[in-house]
Amino acid sequence: MDVLTFGETMVAFTALNNRSIVQHHDLFVSVAGAETNVSIALARLGHRVKWFSRLGDDPFGRKILYELNAHQIDTSGVMIDPHYPTGIMFKQKKELLDTEVIYYRDHSAATQLSKKDLQNKWVKDAKVLHITGITPSLSASCKELVMEAIALAKQHQTVISFDPNIRLKLWSIEEAKKVLIPIAKQCDIFLPGKSEMKLLCGAKHLRDIQAQLAEWAIPLTVMKDGANGAWIIQKGCHTFVPPFPVRRVVDEIGAGDAFAAGFLHGYLRGENHETSVKFGHACAAFVVSSEGDTSGLPMKHELERFLNKDSETLR
Numbered sequence: 001m002d003v004l005t006f007g008e009t010m011v012a013f014t015a016l017n018n019r020s021i022v023q024h025h026d027l028f029v030s031v032a033g034a035e036t037n038v039s040i041a042l043a044r045l046g047h048r049v050k051w052f053s054r055l056g057d058d059p060f061g062r063k064i065l066y067e068l069n070a071h072q073i074d075t076s077g078v079m080i081d082p083h084y085p086t087g088i089m090f091k092q093k094k095e096l097l098d099t100e101v102i103y104y105r106d107h108s109a110a111t112q113l114s115k116k117d118l119q120n121k122w123v124k125d126a127k128v129l130h131i132t133g134i135t136p137s138l139s140a141s142c143k144e145l146v147m148e149a150i151a152l153a154k155q156h157q158t159v160i161s162f163d164p165n166i167r168l169k170l171w172s173i174e175e176a177k178k179v180l181i182p183i184a185k186q187c188d189i190f191l192p193g194k195s196e197m198k199l200l201c202g203a204k205h206l207r208d209i210q211a212q213l214a215e216w217a218i219p220l221t222v223m224k225d226g227a228n229g230a231w232i233i234q235k236g237c238h239t240f241v242p243p244f245p246v247r248r249v250v251d252e253i254g255a256g257d258a259f260a261a262g263f264l265h266g267y268l269r270g271e272n273h274e275t276s277v278k279f280g281h282a283c284a285a286f287v288v289s290s291e292g293d294t295s296g297l298p299m300k301h302e303l304e305r306f307l308n309k310d311s312e313t314l315r
């Protein structure tokens, strides 16, 4: 197994074309969850991925499984919970405004996840454990599961990749900091956004962020800042890697997950960090150019064609 991951995945209903849910009749239905976005991206790039969660015994849970199984993601550890529903969410984006997200996930099946749902051998067999800061915000048992996964990864020398994915609709920044900073200190690859670093440590200048990361003793950080690019930060030094220009930004949600997957693709192939970040930027550029979290994600040959600027005749 290349990557093991887990967390909550929902069915998302999105009002497209800059219309609002209030006036619009059709909604685009898709599968959305930070960890499954990373899983789908990695699977399209040819990696073996295992994802587990709890889903409701309902059409939403079945849709999520259908989508993941179509990508040959190992879902054998998923539990169908007869008592709790699958979470759902709604999204609308109006021109000139940020995307608005409305969650219906309190008491969802995924909030019932606990450390009993994790098997030691899954962590042992994985090269990378990818976790996000969404899962520990869902419930006390979800937080315990994350801590158990980290402890097992340390025991088996499985590389821990961590995207804080701070969602202030799910918890306050004070609560988030108390949990996410200790997790960040234990990970091997830290993938925050620049605005998330400001939320976590109050620093907004690169020099101060670097000093904070050095104090936390995080071996490798890749800090993203949307269209402004990303920084590889190690041992108090940084390297800047510019993003790819995007002709038309359609939907930025999911870009961070695509980036994480692209980066891990490079890491798993043994590429240097700069090349891995380029893979991350490229996957993210595909995603921001299309609707939904995953519909634009590239297959391995598409990523290669994009990076090689291959001008072969396609029609």
Ligand SMILES: Nc1ncnc2c1ncn2[C@@H]1O[C@H](COP(=O)(O)OP(=O)(O)OP(=O)(O)O)[C@@H](O)[C@H]1O
Binding pocket: 165, 192, 193, 194, 224, 225, 226, 227, 229, 230, 243, 244, 245, 246, 249, 252, 253, 254, 255, 256, 257, 259, 280, 281, 282, 284, 285, 288
């Ligand atoms: N407007 C853009 N143009 C080009 N690339 C972009 C743009 N926005 C985002 N990206 C790409 O997406 C990557 C991740 O973006 P961002 O910094 O918004 O991550 P994030 O905040 O973690 O995302 P998410 O909302 O998915 O959690 C960037 O490093 C970049 O490669």
Ligand SMILES: O=C(O)C(=O)C[C@H](O)[C@H](O)CO
Binding pocket: 008, 032, 033, 034, 035, 037, 134, 165, 167, 253, 254, 255, 256, 257, 293
């Ligand atoms: O916000 C969440 O909890 C999600 O997992 C939904 C989105 O798909 C995710 O945030 C994108 O990173």
